[in-house]
Amino acid sequence: MTEKLVINFTVNGEKEEKEVIIGQTLLKFIRDELHLTGTKEGCEIGECGACVVLLDGKPVNSCLILGVELDGKDLITIEGLSKNGELDRVQKAFIDHAAFQCGYCTPGMILAARALLDRKPNPTDEDINEALSGNLCRCGAYQEIREAVKASAEKK
Amino acid sequence: MLSYDYVKCNDLRLACQELEEGEQVYLLAGGTDLIVGMRGGKFSAKTLVDIKDVPELKVLEEDDRGITVGAAVTLNEAVVFAPIRDNVPILAEGCHSVGSYSIRNRATMAGNICNASPAADTAAPLYCLDALVNIKSSEGSRSMPIKDFFAGPGKTALNKGELVQSILIPRPYPEGKGVYLKASRTGSVDLATVGVAVQRWGEEVKIAIGAVAATPVRAFSVEKAINEKGEKNYADAARLVHDDISPITDLRGSREYRYHMVEVLVRRGLEQTLGV
Ligand SMILES: Cc1cc2nc3c(=O)[nH]c(=O)nc-3n(C[C@H](O)[C@H](O)[C@H](O)COP(=O)(O)OP(=O)(O)OC[C@H]3O[C@@H](n4cnc5c(N)ncnc54)[C@H](O)[C@@H]3O)c2cc1C
Ligand code: FES
Ligand code: FES
Numbered sequence: 394m395t396e397k398l399v400i401n402f403t404v405n406g407e408k409e410e411k412e413v414i415i416g417q418t419l420l421k422f423i424r425d426e427l428h429l430t431g432t433k434e435g436c437e438i439g440e441c442g443a444c445v446v447l448l449d450g451k452p453v454n455s456c457l458i459l460g461v462e463l464d465g466k467d468l469i470t471i472e473g474l475s476k477n478g479e480l481d482r483v484q485k486a487f488i489d490h491a492a493f494q495c496g497y498c499t500p501g502m503i504l505a506a507r508a509l510l511d512r513k514p515n516p517t518d519e520d521i522n523e524a525l526s527g528n529l530c531r532c533g534a535y536q537e538i539r540e541a542v543k544a545s546a547e548k549k
Numbered sequence: 550m551l552s553y554d555y556v557k558c559n560d561l562r563l564a565c566q567e568l569e570e571g572e573q574v575y576l577l578a579g580g581t582d583l584i585v586g587m588r589g590g591k592f593s594a595k596t597l598v599d600i601k602d603v604p605e606l607k608v609l610e611e612d613d614r615g616i617t618v619g620a621a622v623t624l625n626e627a628v629v630f631a632p633i634r635d636n637v638p639i640l641a642e643g644c645h646s647v648g649s650y651s652i653r654n655r656a657t658m659a660g661n662i663c664n665a666s667p668a669a670d671t672a673a674p675l676y677c678l679d680a681l682v683n684i685k686s687s688e689g690s691r692s693m694p695i696k697d698f699f700a701g702p703g704k705t706a707l708n709k710g711e712l713v714q715s716i717l718i719p720r721p722y723p724e725g726k727g728v729y730l731k732a733s734r735t736g737s738v739d740l741a742t743v744g745v746a747v748q749r750w751g752e753e754v755k756i757a758i759g760a761v762a763a764t765p766v767r768a769f770s771v772e773k774a775i776n777e778k779g780e781k782n783y784a785d786a787a788r789l790v791h792d793d794i795s796p797i798t799d800l801r802g803s804r805e806y807r808y809h810m811v812e813v814l815v816r817r818g819l820e821q822t823l824g825v
Contacts, residue, residue, distance in 0.1 A: 398555065415555045418584070438585050440738050445651055452651045457584045459557050462599065505651065516640075526737040527649025 404429075405473025417513035420444045423458030423470060431471035431500045435529075444530030445501035446470050453503045454527065471500035474507065483507050485514040486545040487538070494532035504530050506542045516548055554596040559755060561605040561714070564792065565687045567598045570708035574710055576600050578621060581648065582664040583763055600712070606659075608715060611636075615719040617683075620659035620712070623771030624671075625650070627658060628658050639727030639748050643674035646731050649738045659713040662698060665705050668760035672699065673746035676757035676765055677720050679793035686715040691715070699764035726822045730814040734801060742802040743810050747818030752776075754822060757817060759792035761807055769795045775823075785824070787816035 397412045404427060413422055421444065423432045425520050435443035437456045444455040448468040474481040486492070493499045502525060509516055509524035516524070521542050528540065558564040568574050574593040577583055586592045600606055606621035611632040618627055624644040627633055634641050647656055647670045661671045662682070672695070680695045687710060695716075698706050707713070727748035733739040744759035753776040756768035770789040774780040796807035 396552065414553055437588070439581060439648070439652055442649070442651060451654045453654050454581075454651050457579075457581050457655065459555065459580070459584070459597075459651075461557075462601075465556070501714075524650050527651040 395430075398461050399505050400461060403467045404464045405469060413463070415459070415461055417460045418456050418459040419446070419460050419463055420455040421467075422456060422463070424511040426460075427470075429472050433497055433500060435497070436532055439527075440529070442525075443498055443507065445528065447504055447508055450508065450511065452501075452508045452524075454473070469504070471504060474503065481507065483510065483542070483545045486541040490537045490541040490544060491534075491542040492537040493530075493534050497546075498528060498530040498532075498534075502507045506538075506545070509542070510546055511516065514540070552767060553594045555599065555820070556596060557599045558603050560604055561685065562687075564598055564600050564603060564712065565685060565710065567596065568712060569687050571596050571598075574598055575792060576663075577580050578657045578660040578663075579623065581652055581656045582666075596777070601657075606714065613720065615717050615722075618718070620657060620714055620716075622657060624653040624658060624661075628653070634720075636722040636750055637674075637678055639677060639729050639746055640671065640674045640718065640796075642727075642729040643671045643744075643746065646670045646729065646744075647743075652738070657718055662695070662716070663705055663707070663713055665699055665701070665703050665764075667699075667702055667762060667764055668740045668744065669765070670729070670731065670741055670744055670759065672765040673744050673757040674727070674748075674757045675716065675718075676767060677727060677746045677748035677755040678723065681717040681719060682713055683715045684711050686711040688712070700765045706725075722756075723748050723750045725751060728818050728821050730803075730818055732810045732814065740801065743796070743807050743814065745811060745814035745818050747815065747822050749801045751821040754819065756818065758790070758794060758811055758815075760801075761796040766793055768815060771805050775819070783816050783819040786819060787812050790815045 401410050433443035434467045435441035439457045445452050446455045483503050556746045575594040578596045579597045601621045606619045607797045608619035609622045616632050628641050658671050661669045675695045681692045682698045721747045729746045731740045731744045748755045748759045759765045768790045770792045774786045779787045796804050797802045
């Protein structure tokens with residue numbers, strides 16, 4: 394049985410070639426092999442959204458994907474959102490609106506929101522609810538999160 | 550960590566060959582059932598065959614036979630496909646009610662029916678639309694009505710070596726409104742406690758229900774009352790649904806609660822599609 398495979402991918406704009414253990418989730422691969430620990434591990438069964446990353450620009454639950462599936466794809470994690478030391482609009486809006494308490498859900502929330510704004514620059518409340526439907530916040534910052542997403546839309 | 554082989558397929562013939570020749574081979578589409586299931590010990594795979602980038606399975610098109618949804622098309626892609634939205638919105642509703650937005654970026658309709666949960670949210674709409682499942686193997690192709698495809702909880706009519714290539718929503722499309730009404734414990738990210746699809750076809754209706762029997766079922770008693778006997782009292786008609794279902798008690802709801810909710814949702818579905 395092949396235990397490891399070599400994969401090629403882009404992570405936060407950089408091309409990479411790495412070995413990945415078959416059976417390792419993309420979530421573990423990101424945290425343990427790429428050492429990008431901004432992506433969080435919550436439920437590991439697709440229910441909480443703490444592990445959301447952008448794969449080819451789309452928000453997905455990295456706990457339900459295998460590391461090997463990254464081959465040939467483009468991955469963006471929360472570490473890749475800021476450009477030249479400047480935070481992304483959504484990140485700033487989350488700070489301005491205090492859209493978190495503990496912050497555990499924040500990376501997933503921000504990436505899901507970023508992807509929403511990329512496909513719908515002026516989302517309705519319903520669009521925001523849909524886009525964040527898989528992201529739970531145990532601290533209950535939902536109100537502030539929605540405000541932050543709206544504010545980042547308006548700033549465009 | 551689980552150990553198995555991983556084969557990435559870029560053509561359908563190869564995927565069929567892997568299925569036919571290997572032991573404990575599982576197809577990996579979106580993985581949203583498979584990966585959770587493997588971790589929980591529900592499946593033990595020796596080989597995963599990744600079909601999500603097989604070009605023949607990415608087909609999403611409409612022609613004179615109807616709408617074809619390839620097995621690697623994600624639910625989000627299906628939801629925004631204009632022919633589905635415009636001609637069979639009940640199916641868009643069913644797809645949209647699965648999990649969350651991020652889940653639907655991976656999850657497929659084929660994976661939903663192949664997992665064969667009686668609660669599969671695309672199933673009841675597909676039953677109401679008389680969908681056909683196009684099946685492929687190294688030997689050839691065949692297709693079967695969706696109602697014959699579901700064989701029991703977690704069981705399909707697929708034989709060894711066979712895979713679902715696509716799902717066809719045949720023409721003619723229904724004339725009239727259709728709704729999918731889902732009761733679940735949370736607003737999103739939960740399986741249906743019960744799911745009721747009611748589709749008007751001209752002056753008649755078709756009704757299908759999920760999570761109330763070993764497979765999704767049609768509510769023939771209710772349909773007969775409306776379509777053949779001309780029953781106009783929808784509450785009375787909805788009560789007959791008790792003859793069509795045999796729900797169980799589980800963590801999502803008791804048997805009694807399911808009986809009650811199905812009746813309520815069937816009545817609402819009739820009101821919304823046929824008019825109060
Ligand atoms: C958090 C969460 C929430 C969910 N919520 C819902 C919900 O609300 N409603 C609902 O119905 N489901 C829900 N699900 C279940 C799941 O997302 C759906 O059933 C989904 O449609 C499965 O598709 P997939 O492509 O991910 O399938 P996979 O996991 O890739 O495959 C599922 C099964 O089908 C087999 N298979 C896949 N494709 C084929 C094929 N072409 N031919 C033959 N066999 C095949 C696989 O080998 C596997 O056994 C949820 C899952 C999660 C993790
Ligand atoms: S850790 Fe992936 S959804 Fe919870
Ligand atoms: S800020 Fe704590 S979980 Fe959302």
